[in-house]
Amino acid sequence: MSRVRFTPLTVMALLLLALSSAVRSCPPSELAALLAFKSALKDSDDGVFTSWTGTDCCSKWYGVACDRNSRRVAEISLRAGPIYTTFEKPYRPSYMTGQISPEICKLTGLSSLIITDWKGISGEIPRCVSSLSFLRIVDLTGNRISGTLPADIGRLRQLTLLSAADNLIAGEIPPSLSRLTGLMHIDLRNNRISGPIPQDLGRLQMLSRILLSGNQLSGPIPASICRIYRLVDLDLSQNHLTGPIPEALGRMAVLSTLKLDTNKFSGMIPPRLLGSGISELNLSHNMLEGNIPDSFGASCYFTILDLSYNDLKGPLPKSMSSASYIGYLDFSHNHLCGPIPTSYSNTDATSFAYNDCLCGKPLKPC
Ligand SMILES: *[C@@H]1O[C@H](CO)[C@@H](O)[C@H](O)[C@H]1NC(C)=O
DSSP: OOOOOOOHHHHHHHHHHHHHHHSOOOOHHHHHHHHHHHHTEEOOTTSGGGGOOSSOTTTSOTTEEEOTTTOOEEEEEEEOSOOOOSSSOSOOOOOEEEEOOGGGGGOTTOOEEEEESOEEEESBOOGGGGGOTTOOEEEOOSSOOBSOOOTTGGGOTTOOEEEOOSSOOOSBOOGGGGGOTTOOEEEOOSSOOEEOOOTTGGGOTTOOEEEOOSSEEEEOOOGGGGGOTTOOEEEOOSSEEEEOOOGGGGGOSSOOEEEOOSSEEEEOOOHHHHTSSOSEEEOOSSEEEEOOOSOOOTTOEEEEEEOOSSEEEEOOOGGGGGOSEEEEEEOOSSEEEEEOOGGGTTSOGGGTOSSSEEESTTSOOO
């Protein structure tokens, strides 16, 4: 049996060993993936990547966060725009070009991917992101991302937030999206997405916001949407949607914002819609016809009620006087006719302008 001899050499070796474990480092494969991600993007010289040096990506790298125990990368969060601190001037360069490298798919512990408002980041969403099974948050708002959404996005079973608003994404909403049963927010506004809204989107019972405005979606509103119990905010405006407005939208428990403006919806306004809990209702620029339903009640509280630019006709409903509040009202550009209820005599005349024969204050006497 040989005894350990503390020669100067062994002491040195032990010291080095102690030191190297103190200088912490990311797993080499994660470090390599992050560096590849960085090199596919072009940031300014004083941009966010100046902090991405050394081998410990978990401690001082801006926008990178690791899991405490595994020390694997859990979050990439690069948001452009000013930061507000008490001491420094709110300044941060907020323009980046380049692409999102598929190498991020090697960060298999990733749960948040947030790359927002860099304006110049282009290319596609790497197909392989749908293999990142721990992803909970994907937010790519405000870039120039093109291509389609990954067809197998439905594999991301942990996903709660999907946002890719203000990009150049085309193609259809992948049908597999309806398998993301934990999804709470979906925001794909202002892209070039076409085709129908998936028929069974209503399976996503955790959804509270569906924001799809400013695309080229066509076809009807799927009836299943009306069964999403938690839905608060539904924005389908500025698309090519057709068909009637489902009556069941007026029976939803917590729906408070409904924007269907600038589409091709036809038929009558469902009476229930006016007597519901909706406080912001925009149906303007459609092809809605018939009378404005006489279904206002004391529970009506509208911050916005915009029915302008349709084919509505007939008199204003008597029950309008019983609404408890209508903040912004626009009935202009229809074919309405008859007296304006006196309780609306202080409303701006533009709210009633361009109809066939509405009369009384604020318009000319009957
Ligand atoms: C309603 O929608 C129209 C058309 O999209 C828009 O111009 C208008 O500003 C909206 N109304 C309100 C009050 O936001």
